[in-house]
Amino acid sequence: MILEIDNVELYFKEKRILNGIYLKAETGKVTGILGSNGCGKSCLLNIIFGTLKPKYKLVRLDSKPILKPLYKTKLAHFLPQLPIAPNGLKLDTAFKLFKVDWQEFSTIFESFAIYKNFKFRELSGGERRVVETYLLLKSPVKIVLLDEPFSHVAPLYIEVIKQLISEEKKRKIIIITDHLYRDIIDTSDNLYLIKNGHSKLITDLKTLEDYKYISENSL
Numbered sequence: 001m002i003l004e005i006d007n008v009e010l011y012f013k014e015k016r017i018l019n020g021i022y023l024k025a026e027t028g029k030v031t032g033i034l035g036s037n038g039c040g041k042s043c044l045l046n047i048i049f050g051t052l053k054p055k056y057k058l059v060r061l062d063s064k065p066i067l068k069p070l071y072k073t074k075l076a077h078f079l080p081q082l083p084i085a086p087n088g089l090k091l092d093t094a095f096k097l098f099k100v101d102w103q104e105f106s107t108i109f110e111s112f113a114i115y116k117n118f119k120f121r122e123l124s125g126g127e128r129r130v131v132e133t134y135l136l137l138k139s140p141v142k143i144v145l146l147d148e149p150f151s152h153v154a155p156l157y158i159e160v161i162k163q164l165i166s167e168e169k170k171r172k173i174i175i176i177t178d179h180l181y182r183d184i185i186d187t188s189d190n191l192y193l194i195k196n197g198h199s200k201l202i203t204d205l206k207t208l209e210d211y212k213y214i215s216e217n218s219l
């Protein structure tokens, strides 16, 4: 499956945030989005998911325009920057709702095994992020959008999530953004930088320095 987003024009009042965006994501490949604070990464993910309506946009799935927002289909899940699970929801119930196997999760993340009957509010911010990212990645959908899944997450867990992403990409379109750019570079098969409202396909990592996304010699 191939997902493309094209012709995006997003304004907030007179302020132009995005224009000249083209992004292509496909099953079997992770698509990473980089860009500095406020460049429009979260807005772009929301536009793809359908939860933000820009002035113009064109979303195509396998070359056919889709007019229905993705969130109204059963095709996609989106991890925004804020928590998604209600505070009072039990982890066990969430795993059932998302059709994800608790046993497998608690084998991979052994220290979480005790949380089966805990409510989300009883987890730390980072633990919650791990559980929510896992639920979305493992649930049986075709498209997963991840906005800063590594924020507040400990290095060892980040490595586990990166392994999960490379496993799940075989079955899913995965689009991911985070300021931990080394992890995004590691994980992504295709990389875009958003700068001045435009998307730029990055084929040579050195251009991240040329575009002043990172300082010289930091790769």
Ligand SMILES: Nc1ncnc2c1ncn2[C@@H]1O[C@H](COP(=O)(O)OP(=O)(O)OP(=O)(O)O)[C@@H](O)[C@H]1O
Binding pocket: 012, 017, 035, 036, 037, 038, 039, 040, 041, 042, 043, 044
């Ligand atoms: N609801 C809104 N009303 C007005 N301006 C907004 C709104 N949402 C976002 N913006 C503006 O749009 C721009 C892009 O925001 P967005 O959250 O997409 O940035 P980002 O690249 O995800 O940033 P960060 O990396 O800091 O999370 C910012 O300048 C922000 O101030």
